[in-house]
Amino acid sequence: xNVTTVDPAGADTYSRLSLGTEAARNLAxxxxxxxxxxxxxxxxxxxxxxx
Numbered sequence: 001x002n003v004t005t006v007d008p009a010g011a012d013t014y015s016r017l018s019l020g021t022e023a024a025r026n027l028a029x030x031x032x033x034x035x036x037x038x039x040x041x042x043x044x045x046x047x048x049x050x051x
Contacts, residue, residue, distance in 0.1 A: 019027070
């Protein structure tokens, strides 16, 4: 998605409003880590929470 702006000299310039391919790929990858809540919360409490 690009937006066209005109500078005072009259030349068209484009400013990027979206991520580049590498940045989007970096945000899309997930890390394989252990669940945080499972280690610090009792099982009965996890069953009672509304999720």
